[in-house]
Structures are given as C-alpha cells and as structure tokens.
Amino acid sequence: MRTYYLKRLSMGALLIFSVSILVFSMMHMMPGDPIDLMVDRRVSQDRRDALRKEYGLDRPLITQYVDWAGKILLHGDFGIAIRTKQPVNDQLSRRIPISLKLCGLMFLFELIIAVPLGLICAYKKDSWIDRIITNISLVMTAVPNFWLCVILIIIFSVKLKWLPISGYEQARNWVLPVASGVLGGVSGTIRLTRSETIDAMRQKYVVTAYAKGLPHRAVVVGHVLRNALILITVLMCMSIPWLISGAVITERMFGIPGMGHLLINSIVMQDYSVVQACVLIITTLTVAFNILGDILIGLLDPRIRIAQTEGAQ
Amino acid sequence: MESTAREELLRLDKLSVDYPVRGGWLSAVSELSLTLFKGEIYALVGESGCGKSTVAYAVTRLLPGSERVDGGIYFEGDDLTKLSASKMEKVRGRRIGMIFQNPLDSLNPVYTAGRQISEAIALDGVSRLDARDRAVRLLRDVRMPDAEKRSRSFPHELSGGMRQRVMIAMMLSREPDLLIADEPTTALDVSIEAQILSILLDQKESRGASVLLITHNFGVVAETADRIGVMYAGELVEEGGAEDVFDRPAHPYTRLLMRALPRSSKKAGRLETIEGAVPRFTDRPRGCRFRNRCPGAMDVCAVLAPEYKTVNDGHRYRCHLERTGEA
Ligand SMILES: Nc1ncnc2c1ncn2[C@@H]1O[C@H](COP(=O)(O)OP(=O)(O)OP(=O)(O)O)[C@@H](O)[C@H]1O
Numbered sequence: 001m002r003t004y005y006l007k008r009l010s011m012g013a014l015l016i017f018s019v020s021i022l023v024f025s026m027m028h029m030m031p032g033d034p035i036d037l038m039v040d041r042r043v044s045q046d047r048r049d050a051l052r053k054e055y056g057l058d059r060p061l062i063t064q065y066v067d068w069a070g071k072i073l074l075h076g077d078f079g080i081a082i083r084t085k086q087p088v089n090d091q092l093s094r095r096i097p098i099s100l101k102l103c104g105l106m107f108l109f110e111l112i113i114a115v116p117l118g119l120i121c122a123y124k125k126d127s128w129i130d131r132i133i134t135n136i137s138l139v140m141t142a143v144p145n146f147w148l149c150v151i152l153i154i155i156f157s158v159k160l161k162w163l164p165i166s167g168y169e170q171a172r173n174w175v176l177p178v179a180s181g182v183l184g185g186v187s188g189t190i191r192l193t194r195s196e197t198i199d200a201m202r203q204k205y206v207v208t209a210y211a212k213g214l215p216h217r218a219v220v221v222g223h224v225l226r227n228a229l230i231l232i233t234v235l236m237c238m239s240i241p242w243l244i245s246g247a248v249i250t251e252r253m254f255g256i257p258g259m260g261h262l263l264i265n266s267i268v269m270q271d272y273s274v275v276q277a278c279v280l281i282i283t284t285l286t287v288a289f290n291i292l293g294d295i296l297i298g299l300l301d302p303r304i305r306i307a308q309t310e311g312a313q
Numbered sequence: 314m315e316s317t318a319r320e321e322l323l324r325l326d327k328l329s330v331d332y333p334v335r336g337g338w339l340s341a342v343s344e345l346s347l348t349l350f351k352g353e354i355y356a357l358v359g360e361s362g363c364g365k366s367t368v369a370y371a372v373t374r375l376l377p378g379s380e381r382v383d384g385g386i387y388f389e390g391d392d393l394t395k396l397s398a399s400k401m402e403k404v405r406g407r408r409i410g411m412i413f414q415n416p417l418d419s420l421n422p423v424y425t426a427g428r429q430i431s432e433a434i435a436l437d438g439v440s441r442l443d444a445r446d447r448a449v450r451l452l453r454d455v456r457m458p459d460a461e462k463r464s465r466s467f468p469h470e471l472s473g474g475m476r477q478r479v480m481i482a483m484m485l486s487r488e489p490d491l492l493i494a495d496e497p498t499t500a501l502d503v504s505i506e507a508q509i510l511s512i513l514l515d516q517k518e519s520r521g522a523s524v525l526l527i528t529h530n531f532g533v534v535a536e537t538a539d540r541i542g543v544m545y546a547g548e549l550v551e552e553g554g555a556e557d558v559f560d561r562p563a564h565p566y567t568r569l570l571m572r573a574l575p576r577s578s579k580k581a582g583r584l585e586t587i588e589g590a591v592p593r594f595t596d597r598p599r600g601c602r603f604r605n606r607c608p609g610a611m612d613v614c615a616v617l618a619p620e621y622k623t624v625n626d627g628h629r630y631r632c633h634l635e636r637t638g639e640a
Pocket residue numbers: 332333334339341359360361362363364365366367368377529593
C-alpha cells in the first residue's frame with residue numbers, strides 16, 4: 001500500500017519536473033530576447049548587458065534552471081516578473097485567494113445541485129422529471145462555457161439589469177461567474193450520479209440487503225449510495241483541475257482578477273515568469289488531485305485497495 | 314412419510330408471474346400451487362429457465378418490479394402479495410431467509426463479511442458489538458475456517474465456498490422459519506456442497522425450520538428432501554414425497570429425468586440430459602407445455618391442458634396419461 005502511493009507520488013513528481021523543464025525552456029526558445037521585453041529598443045547595448053547580468057540571463061541555461069527551480073522548491077519564490085518588474089509571488093498572493101474562492105464556490109454548488117438531482121433521476125428513472133433533467137443536462141453539455149457566460153451576461157446584466165457584469169467585491173458580483181461554471185460542469189455530474197446509482201441499484205448485493213430485512217432507507221444509504229459514491233467522489237475530485245482551467249475563461253469573461261485572469265494577461269504580454277508560475281501551479285494541482293483521487297478510491301473500495309497493494313509489490 | 318398432522322407454513326395458490334418482453338408477456342410461472350409444511354425440506358427441481366428462481370423471488374417479493382403477479386402467497390396466515398412494503402420488510406430475513414444463487418455478486422464488495430452478517434442481526438435490536446460476536450459464532454456454525462479472521466475479510470478475499478457460508482450465516486442469523494435456498498451449491502465443488510446441505514438439514518432438525526430448496530440437480534435432492542416438486546416451463550408437473558417421486562415417477566418428464574440419472578456422480582445428476590430445450594411461452598398455451606418433448610404425446614395434449622391426477626396422498630402429477638407400470 002505505502003509502496004503504491006510512493007510510486008504514485010514519484011510519478012507525479014516526475015511529471016511536474018518535466019513540465020517545469022518545458023515551461024522553463026519555453027521562455028528561452030521563443031524568438032527574441034527576454035531583454036527586449038523589458039526595455040525599449042533604443043536602450044543601449046551596454047545597458048542591456050548590465051540587465052542581462054542583473055537577471056542572471058548570461059549564465060548557462062542549466063544554472064539558470066537550477067537557480068529558478070531551487071528558489072521555487074526551497075522558498076516558494078517564483079522570481080521577478082520581467083514585464084512588471086514586481087515579484088511574481090506578490091501578484092500570485094493577491095490573485096490565488098480570489099481563484100480559490102471562485103473554484104470552491106463552483107465545486108460546492110455543483111456538488112449540492114448535481115448529486116441530489118442525479119439521485120432523483122436514478123430513483124425516478126424514466127419518469128417525466130428524469131426526462132426533463134437528463135435532457136436539459138444533455139443540452140448543457142453541448143454548450144461551450146464562454147458562450148454560456150455571454151448568454152448569462154446578456155440576459156441578467158444587459159437586458160434585466162439584475163446583476164453586475166463584472167467586479168468581485170460584493171456577493172452579487174459572484175452570482176453570474178459561479179452560475180456559469182456550475183451550469184457547465186453540473187450536467188456531467190448529474191449524468192454520472194444517475195448512471196452510477198442506477199448501476200448500483202441493479203446489483204445483486206442490493207437484493208441481498210433487502211432479503212436480510214433491511215428497511216428501504218438503509219438499503220439506499222448503506223448499499224446503493226455507498227457504492228455509487230465511490231466513483232462519483234473520485235471523478236469529482238479528479239475533475240477539479242478541469243474546473244480550475246475552466247475558471248480561467250470565467251475569470252476573464254467576468255473580469256475577476258484571479259489567477260486565470262493573470263495567466264491570460266501574462267501570455268498576451270509575454271510575461272514569461274508569471275506564465276511559468278501559473279502553469280506550474282496548475283500542473284501541480286492536477287497531479288495532486290489525481291493522487292488524492294487515487295487515495296480516495298483506495299479508501300472507499302477495498303477491492304481497489306487490495307489491487308493497489310498487490311500492484312505495488 | 315410422517316403420519317402426524319402437518320402444519321402448513323407456506324402455501325402458493327395459483328401463483329403466476331409474467332415478465333414483460335418484446336411481443337408481450339413471458340409466462341415464467343403459471344398457476345403454480347404448492348404447500349410447504351413446518352419442519353420439512355421441499356425441493357423444487359427443474360431445468361434452467363423453468364421459473365424456479367422466479368418462485369423464490371415472488372415469495373420474498375424481490376422481483377424486479379416490471380412483472381405481473383397473480384394468485385396468492387400465504388405465509389403463516391398472511392397473504393404476502395397484499396402486505397404493505399414496510400410489513401414485508403419485517404418478513405424478510407426475520408421470517409423468511411433467502412440464500413442466493415451466486416455468492417460473489419450477492420455480497421457487497423465494500424463491507425467485511427462480519428459487518429454484512431451483523432447488519433442483519435442488529436435489526437433485531439442487538440447492539441453492534443454483540444452482533445459482531447454473534448456473526449463470528451454463526452460463521453463458526455457454518456464451518457467457516459478461521460471464522461474470527463474471516464469475519465474481517467472482504468468478499469473478494471474469500472473463496473466461492475466461503476462466500477456461500479457468509480451468505481448462509483447471514484440468512485440464518487435471524488432464525489427465520491422458512492429458508493429459501495436458490496441453488497445454494499451450484500458453483501461449489503462436491504465436498505462443500507455436502508457440507509452446505511448438511512447445514513440446511515441441521516436447521517430443520519435442530520430448530521424445526523422449513524427449507525425450500527431450489528435446484529436443477531437431482532443428486533442434491535436425493536439425500537436432503539422430504540418432498541419434491543418438479544417444475545417444467547413454469548408449471549408444477551409432479552409433486553410428492555421424495556421416495557414416491559424417486560421410485561415411482563408418474564409424469565413423463567419426471568420419468569425421463571429419472572432415467573437419465575445415474576445416481577452416483579454429481580455431474581450426471583444435472584438435468585441437461587434430455588433432448589430439446591424448455592420452450593418459452595409468451596402467451597398461455599392451450600395444450601400441455603411439455604408436448605413438444607413428450608414421448609407419449611397424444612392429440613388431446615395439443616388442445617387441452619391436463620388436470621392433476623392423484624397417485625396417492627400427496628403424490629400428484631399433471632398429465633393426460635394414466636400412470637402405467639414402472640418407469
Ligand atoms: N427480469 C426478467 N425479465 C424477463 N424475463 C425474465 C426475467 N427474469 C427471468 N426471466 C425469464 O423467466 C424464465 C424463468 O427464469 P428463472 O430465473 O426463474 O428460471 P430458473 O429456473 O431459476 O433458471 P436457472 O436454473 O437458470 O436459475 C426464464 O425464461 C428467464 O429467461
């Protein structure tokens with residue numbers, strides 16, 4: 001068991017390492033000189049050389065990489081932004097809480113809405129309510145997220161003038177962005193919950209549970225849900241990175257100054273060290289949530305726990 | 314057969330079950346009447362697909378829900394077909410236990426064996442801790458090797474025979490008056506089969522439980538059953554005391570079964586040795602359901618369903634032929 005997770009962890013570390021090399025070399029493989037991004041064309045060559053020295057850009061690439069990665073690893077320091085000449089960490093620390101809040105709210109509402117609806121569909125399978133929910137969620141899947149944002153803005157901000165288009169200071173600012181994220185993600189979770197629950201209901205052990213005399217409620221909670229929730233929990237956990245990348249667009253559309261917003265701005269401005277930081281953080285989160293999902297599934301499903309144990313030996 | 318007055322425990326009165334299929338209703342069980350007495354083992358025998366499990370699920374009201382059920386199921390005075398869902402919950406496990414055909418799928422993979430047994434025991438107001446102790450004792454009773462340790466195992470860590478022991482312990486745990494065992498030994502090898510049958514026998518002898526033993530293996534029936542009912546295509550074609558049916562089978566189908574049965578080995582006891590397959594009926598046919606395979610079929614068999622004929626007290630069969638000589 002422990003060996004299994006150690007293996008997973010080192011695989012994750014390896015992935016993060018490879019991505020870090022990729023994002024690092026990105027800066028140096030791009031046409032043009034990073035110095036060009038910092039200063040005007042008319043700046044003299046002497047001054048450029050001085051700057052190059054100051055930022056350590058004259059050293060061999062390996063040294064630069066080790067220096068960069070070491071600072072991140074040891075101090076969590078992502079260096080100085082080339083364009084804004086401010087510490088990347090300052091920018092991140094202002095923006096990450098905002099993104100966390102957005103993603104957290106989206107995840108929470110998705111959970112509260114999707115799981116109960118999926119359960120209703122499963123238990124009222126083929127009824128009118130099931131048909132309505134399933135069909136709506138099917139349509140929702142086909143709608144791209146940014147399009148949804150636009151529609152929501154047009155209806156609720158422009159036409160009805162109920163909610164503000166952008167901003168993040170007040171609660172009402174968050175309604176549309178969270179709604180757009182939830183509407184986008186909720187349909188997949190509804191359908192997953194529905195199918196997993198229907199699948200669990202059909203299992204023979206559910207019949208056994210009834211046969212030994214358990215009341216309906218106890219069967220539903222202790223046997224149907226308990227088994228259906230294994231995959232729902234794990235897949236939802238593993239979908240969090242998707243949620244985060246989806247939030248990049250949402251932040252941009254609604255002018256929420258989170259990490260996604262920062263990422264897009266930095267790409268446009270070719271502010272590489274910020275891009276590197278954002279990409280690395282998102283990669284690390286993806287890896288972390290995948291490992292978390294793996295641990296969760298092992299905790300929830302003893303069959304997998306055994307397989308993981310044996311697989312590691 | 315005992316001469317003492319026998320007390321009725323379960324009575325099926327013209328039980329019919331139809332499943333919805335493309336093109337109509339599949340008649341899985343048709344007007345089946347039988348009575349199970351207290352303290353006896355009644356074996357319901359028949360080929361695969363003849364409707365044995367359907368009978369078992371109908372009695373416990375665990376059918377899938379899309380089916381059509383007709384007739385009465387009387388258990389200690391109650392008509393189970395008319396009980397409310399919550400009253401039925403109190404019948405299951407406590408008054409009627411059911412052992413299922415496939416012991417792998419029938420246990421929940423996420424709970425330990427002990428937990429699944431004690432979950433049943435706890436329904437009778439026993440504390441969780443006591444229930445756990447009793448679960449281990451029950452596992453010992455059904456001769457689970459290393460019961461203490463096995464009670465903490467998950468189903469997939471157990472062999473087929475062990476799983477079936479867990480299932481049996483679970484269904485014995487609340488001491489039901491009636492145990493329905495749906496092919497409890499099909500997937501198991503002969504030595505384990507014998508053990509499991511002796512556990513069922515013990516239930517009858519030690520506390521007077523009745524057992525409805527469902528099987529397609531006549532070999533299983535021989536040593537265990539007091540009475541035998543032979544099913545064919547959803548109908549009960551012959552019924553009687555075990556010796557009567559074994560030694561003096563009256564229905565052409567039963568005779569064929571007996572003739573095809575060298576009584577020693579388990580494999581040969583299986584009922585696949587008769588030519589042709591059980592037909593499936595999507596409507597109630599007019600004549601006899603066995604006539605396409607019956608060596609003695611007559612013209613009348615095609616138009617008129619036979620009535621039961623009585624051989625002696627409790628031994629009856631359903632055929633137009635008078636019983637002639639020995640099989
Ligand atoms: N849910 C269902 N829907 C439609 N048909 C069904 C359903 N369940 C069973 N049947 C059909 O009803 C008939 C009787 O099935 P049943 O399972 O009762 O037979 P069985 O005697 O228990 O057979 P086996 O020995 O294979 O377990 C079969 O023809 C089967 O295909």
